[in-house]
Amino acid sequence: MLLSVSKRVFTQTRYIQIAILVAVLALSVAILLPNVSVIVQVLQSSNIDVAAKLIFLGSMYGALFTNFTLFSALATLAISTLFGINSALLAYYIRRRQAGVSNTGGHTAGVLGVVSGVFGIGCAACGSVIISSFLILFGAGGLLAILPFQGAEFGVLGVLLLSFSIYQLSKRIHDPLVCPS
Amino acid sequence: MQEEQPTVSTQTANLQTPMAAAAPQSTLLKDLMIPASIVLAGIFVGAGLYFSNGTGGSDVAGAPVPAQPVAQADNTDKVNPISAEDDYFKGNIDAPIQIIEFSDYDCPFCSRFHDVMNAVVEKYPDEVVWTYRHFPIEQLHPQAPAVAIAAECVGELKGNDAFWSFTDTYFVARGSGDKTAHDVLIPRLALEAGVTQAAFTTCFESGEMTARVQADMTNARETGGGGTPWSILIGPSGKTYPINGALPQSAIEQLISVAKAEA
Numbered sequence: 123m124l125l126s127v128s129k130r131v132f133t134q135t136r137y138i139q140i141a142i143l144v145a146v147l148a149l150s151v152a153i154l155l156p157n158v159s160v161i162v163q164v165l166q167s168s169n170i171d172v173a174a175k176l177i178f179l180g181s182m183y184g185a186l187f188t189n190f191t192l193f194s195a196l197a198t199l200a201i202s203t204l205f206g207i208n209s210a211l212l213a214y215y216i217r218r219r220q221a222g223v224s225n226t227g228g229h230t231a232g233v234l235g236v237v238s239g240v241f242g243i244g245c246a247a248c249g250s251v252i253i254s255s256f257l258i259l260f261g262a263g264g265l266l267a268i269l270p271f272q273g274a275e276f277g278v279l280g281v282l283l284l285s286f287s288i289y290q291l292s293k294r295i296h297d298p299l300v301c302p303s
Numbered sequence: 304m305q306e307e308q309p310t311v312s313t314q315t316a317n318l319q320t321p322m323a324a325a326a327p328q329s330t331l332l333k334d335l336m337i338p339a340s341i342v343l344a345g346i347f348v349g350a351g352l353y354f355s356n357g358t359g360g361s362d363v364a365g366a367p368v369p370a371q372p373v374a375q376a377d378n379t380d381k382v383n384p385i386s387a388e389d390d391y392f393k394g395n396i397d398a399p400i401q402i403i404e405f406s407d408y409d410c411p412f413c414s415r416f417h418d419v420m421n422a423v424v425e426k427y428p429d430e431v432v433w434t435y436r437h438f439p440i441e442q443l444h445p446q447a448p449a450v451a452i453a454a455e456c457v458g459e460l461k462g463n464d465a466f467w468s469f470t471d472t473y474f475v476a477r478g479s480g481d482k483t484a485h486d487v488l489i490p491r492l493a494l495e496a497g498v499t500q501a502a503f504t505t506c507f508e509s510g511e512m513t514a515r516v517q518a519d520m521t522n523a524r525e526t527g528g529g530g531t532p533w534s535i536l537i538g539p540s541g542k543t544y545p546i547n548g549a550l551p552q553s554a555i556e557q558l559i560s561v562a563k564a565e566a
Binding site: 170189 | 377411412415416419544545546547548549550551553554556557558560561564565
């Protein structure tokens, strides 16, 4: 089923583009967001030419190798890729549904994927910008320290939820468009 | 590129069209669910990052300081200036580029960034001065404050070179996976840095250096530090640039170029 859905969706350039664009954006968010302040500062500077700004921005991507553990770098790459695939499938599903029938199952799976992707993605060992941020906000950041993998669990959770979401979406796409009786 | 429309069984679609048309509001609502959830997720991301001051995970570069008040963003100009008397530094103290690092001895990302900064100072010996300040995250690394106090004792007893000898060898040991217990490794490295055991023990147990470590930690938070390593680059013009986490050497070098260009 997954293979047949992949063939159906990813033989179309539009969906390949969506998947790549979203994956790159998600990866960029994970790598660059911790330093968004200095990036904005440099990009807004009128004393630096565009080439220097782009070189600086490009160099920041090296943080994937220094600012992440091997595990969290792999988790972030996996989540970004799955997030891109999930988004492309969701876009395909929405277009197909608009052309055919209303069915909320795919929406639910897609929303689950989007949300789990956002929660799962993030920097380094904690695996999630969101979770750690909210824990800190509520003064419970120390909870991360007592987790067996100090928050890396969220990265794994993100991968699992996105995989489940992709499976659900693929199932909806694969199934014939009929109303459940 | 010709866009291929998703294939739909005509017969099936015809069968279902009346049903879809019968609930246009419901369909619209469902359609809005996706972009709304994305926007909502984006707001969560933004809010989370804003309130955490852009920091990420736990045992990570830019790791949060648990249960600490979150500092306001971009207060980097509140960083205490580098002082030849009060700071331990590498490079040229009069260099146009100053990099002030707040670090934790037991943070693996600080160990990586330590290597990066050693390479940067070696490459720009006249243009860059790098100072090491303390920001131990006790909740994640319970022994890190003790290492910071030990380093201050070594520096107090034997000066700048001894401080860096202790600091460099400690990071090399931990970076290479040395799991020696703190109460064994700390005095051993202190002795290797040139202090006598008696003097070191007296200083370490006196608690005199605790205030220095605390002062560094306070300043780290005041400047917006939410995790380690947290660094601030000060350019020739006095403009400050926050560096959150362990950036690669190429990024630090680019930032140095940027700071010089803005002078």
